[in-house]
Amino acid sequence: MDLTIVIPLFNEDESIGELVSWISKVGEKMNIDYEAIIVDDGSTDKSWETLIELKQKFSFVKGIRFRRNYGKSAALNTGFNAASGDVVITMDADLQDSPEEIPDLYKMIKEDNYDLVSGWKKKRHDPLSKRIPSKLFNRTTRWLSGIKLNDFNCGLKAYSLDLVKSIEVYGEMHRYIPVIAKNAGFDKIGEKVVQHQARKYGVTKFGLERVLRGYLDLMSISFMTKFGKRPMHFFGGIGTLLSLVGILVLTYLSISKLFFDVPGISQRPLFYLGMLSIIIGVQLFIAGFLAEMISRNTPNRNEYSIKETI
Numbered sequence: 001m002d003l004t005i006v007i008p009l010f011n012e013d014e015s016i017g018e019l020v021s022w023i024s025k026v027g028e029k030m031n032i033d034y035e036a037i038i039v040d041d042g043s044t045d046k047s048w049e050t051l052i053e054l055k056q057k058f059s060f061v062k063g064i065r066f067r068r069n070y071g072k073s074a075a076l077n078t079g080f081n082a083a084s085g086d087v088v089i090t091m092d093a094d095l096q097d098s099p100e101e102i103p104d105l106y107k108m109i110k111e112d113n114y115d116l117v118s119g120w121k122k123k124r125h126d127p128l129s130k131r132i133p134s135k136l137f138n139r140t141t142r143w144l145s146g147i148k149l150n151d152f153n154c155g156l157k158a159y160s161l162d163l164v165k166s167i168e169v170y171g172e173m174h175r176y177i178p179v180i181a182k183n184a185g186f187d188k189i190g191e192k193v194v195q196h197q198a199r200k201y202g203v204t205k206f207g208l209e210r211v212l213r214g215y216l217d218l219m220s221i222s223f224m225t226k227f228g229k230r231p232m233h234f235f236g237g238i239g240t241l242l243s244l245v246g247i248l249v250l251t252y253l254s255i256s257k258l259f260f261d262v263p264g265i266s267q268r269p270l271f272y273l274g275m276l277s278i279i280i281g282v283q284l285f286i287a288g289f290l291a292e293m294i295s296r297n298t299p300n301r302n303e304y305s306i307k308e309t310i
Helices: 016-030 047-057 072-082 099-110 128-145 173-183 208-227 231-260 269-295
Strands: 003-009 034-040 061-066 087-090 116-120 157-160 189-193 306-309
Touching: 003 016, 003 072, 003 099, 016 034, 016 047, 016 099, 034 047, 034 072, 047 061, 061 072, 072 087, 072 173, 087 099, 099 116, 099 157, 099 189, 116 173, 128 173, 128 208, 173 189, 173 208, 208 231, 231 269
Parallel strands: 003 034, 003 087, 034 061, 116 189
Antiparallel strands: 061 306, 087 157, 116 157
């Protein structure tokens, strides 16, 4: 298989038929072996029924249906697991990503040997309420990750098969896949300006709650990148530092009492600060030890209940 196109789908029954037909036209021109894996993320409209009808007309269509809505990251991760193409391209189902970009993205992975190519919607048709949070996310992610991309959140991306089989995506992590890829050792990351089309059908799935979840996931990635395999280095390090501060404080107070007969040692705030530092330090050290044990025995978190496939 040369190409796999992974499309997360949630309540887009009006647009999915037009998108698949458009992909078919582009695929015929490319003259390659390709498939489109469409993951229905618990749609409540007629998206799955539409997919079944599309399968009868387009043999390259494959469908996976979740029993309930898990989120875009879950749909992408499941699509990645099912992908078999040498190049994997992701795109949204709302027709805001143009299939005409597929050939160039495919070549950048196949011929230019990029590990990942991220689309950059330089000219956007989204409302201001969506563009401003997106800019804040991109700026923060660039600063924390050191990856010089203008648009981390673009759904139109291309990957090597090796990359998608080497990463896991959950929560709202799909917007930070370039960061996850870099942390996994795939550092040849490129960017391509792509066309952004105005939404033709339905309504946007973007909400204010995604802003908070996005930043929490960014914090999770930052932590997991540095300490995911060695949590003791984080908790144990801070715990050891606090314990040393507490020991130094109590040593100072003990010397003051024993050798200089300073009265009221146990009544001084510094005494309680020293005790508190030792207690918290020990607790953090124990937390690091437990986290180290748990991290070595974590089961696969990406297990989703699939209702049916076509």
